Amino acid sequence: MDEIKAVESASVELETWQPDGVTILSGDPAGRGFTLFENFENGARGTGVFECDPSKTTYKLEYNEIIYVLEGEVTIELENGSKVDLEPGMQAFLPAGHTSTWTFHTKFREVWILAD
Structure with missing residues (x-):
């Protein structure tokens, strides 16, 4: 490309x-x-x-993932207990190899980036 x-x-x-x-x-x-x-x-x-x-x-999470929240609210938790609450304007780094649980509290929109 x-x-x-x-x-x-x-x-x-x-x-x-x-x-x-x-x-x-x-x-x-x-x-x-x-x-x-x-x-x-x-x-x-x-x-x-x-x-x-x-x-x-x-x-x-098969790959490292970076997200930037455009709309809505989400709680993301890893199986090791690490947890974050995100809302519009916030970003997060999610490390590969973890099982993640996402609770979408409202309609949600994000920009995602895979980075290995």
């Missing part, structure tokens, strides 16, 4: 999408997303937008 790509993260058109390996614990996230870039050669690199409805899900 030898070109610059850009989108408006708050309004980009999303398609039905739920990340691989997600287990829904309660509610219906009705996941939606847009992938701007993704490459799994020599690790993982990627970025995009994810949105969902109030729900609770869990999945294993």
Whole structure:
């Protein structure tokens, strides 16, 4: 890819999408997303937008992930007890190798970055 790509993260058109390996614990996230870039050669690199409805899900973090919250509130907890509450304007680093539980308290939208 030898070109610059850009989108408006708050309004980009999303398609039905739920990340691989997600287990829904309660509610219906009705996941939606847009992938701007993704490459799994020599690790993982990627970025995009994810949105969902109030729900609770869990999945294993296969890669380091950085998120920036655009809308809504979420609580993320790792199996080791590490926990964070996020709201718009906040960002977090999620380390690979952990099982994460996400409680989406409201409609939620984030920019995600995979960084291996």
